[in-house]
Amino acid sequence: MKYISTRGAAPELEFEDVLLAGLARDGGLYVPAELPSFSAEEIESWRELPYSKLAFHIIKPFVGGAIDDDALARMLDETYAGFGHRAVAPLAQLDHNEYVLELFQGPTLAFKDFALQLLGRLLDHVLTKRNERAVIIGATSGDTGSAAIEGCRHSNHIDIFIMHPHNRVSEVQRRQMTTVLEDNVYNLAVEGNFDDCQSMLKQCFADQSFLRGERRLVAVNSINWARIMAQIVYYFYAALNLGAPQREMAFSVPTGNFGDIFAGYLARKMGLPVSQLVVATNQNDILHRTISQNRYEKHPLAHTLSPSMDIVVSSNFERLLFDAHDRDGAVLADLMNKMSTETVELDPQRMASVRELFDSYAVDDDTTCQTIRAIYDDTGYLLDPHTAIGVKAARETRRSMQCPMITLGTAHPVKFSDAVEKAGLKTPDLPHHLTDLMDREERFDVLQNDLNALQTYVSEKVFG
């Protein structure tokens, strides 16, 4: 399998290199040159498979022989054996034909474990084979950091540095990162906000001389192709459980960087009968404004009760735009340049084709809390604020009551007690494997908001 850049001017890569690459050299994102596609009979034949075996069939074509089948199957078994529910991605039912796909049964209680548990193992496998060591530097507003650390803590080939904004992530989120005490894990509380962390991260990737050419710098944010790839699987899993491929399915996806929902779009292109995808956003609604009004315009960041969806621009949207522009990299490079500096209206016909599949809806904090409350009162089921936005958006935009509507449950409510309490409800207990989280020893260093301080820190730790 070959991978190409959305901006058409970077070298084609094979799977292993795409795994280790961040942004393409031309500033674009890597996508498969051709998608695998499955017949209805083939999809049907997977109905009885447990999650990790289904994952093997879906992921194998993307890996394209770079990892042998036995090793890939073993990694997938190990990855999903670590989840807290035997079904890995169980469905909860809220109403007739209305479901939540619980993607928060992994070690850090958010859907990011699905991809990052696998990514850690894939990286370790490839680095071992090449006898290389890598440095991961990441920035997190909460969920990505803990999932990435959990995914890499056991690797002998990776040093992982995760920046979080000092005193600006919840205590559960911080402790999920800082109580991991392995020698290759470094938590940095940066005296700044999430944007500051992200901007230092970008600069580290732009000029890697602080690693003296001796270590490869790897990205674990959602532009990493392998993360998207792993997320395709649960669309198939949920749909098969509810009667696909004989039946169409709709999905509502709480969306920030458009990674998770892009995986649903790919599932459809690979043969899954998906009739509708709902882009559910919070007040940071650039995607909703783009899809509903065809106006792509950056607004300042708003801090909401669903912080994992607090974004100004949505990086993976570029991958959809690439397809919507007939995969013309030169056209897309121009468009993305324009979009970085000005308000853009997309070609109306291309937008119309996007809208054939996608709907969108934005939910403010008050409505988020009301939704948490209303669903709890009706069903006894407690939603986290991100998932609540998904459920609300699904109800507002649903095209058919005959077709099952599945909202992706992106996080466990215990991670977001602010919203749960604002909804007038009690935060649930931590799940079994985390009951002692609040008593565990923490380790992190506070770092100035300064690129030089970061790079000095990293190189001292890596090179000793």
Ligand SMILES: *Cc1c(COP(=O)(O)O)cnc(C)c1O
């Ligand atoms: C990361 C995250 C999202 C947004 O996912 P994207 O792939 O960026 O769209 C939504 N909900 C939760 C809980 C998350 O952690």
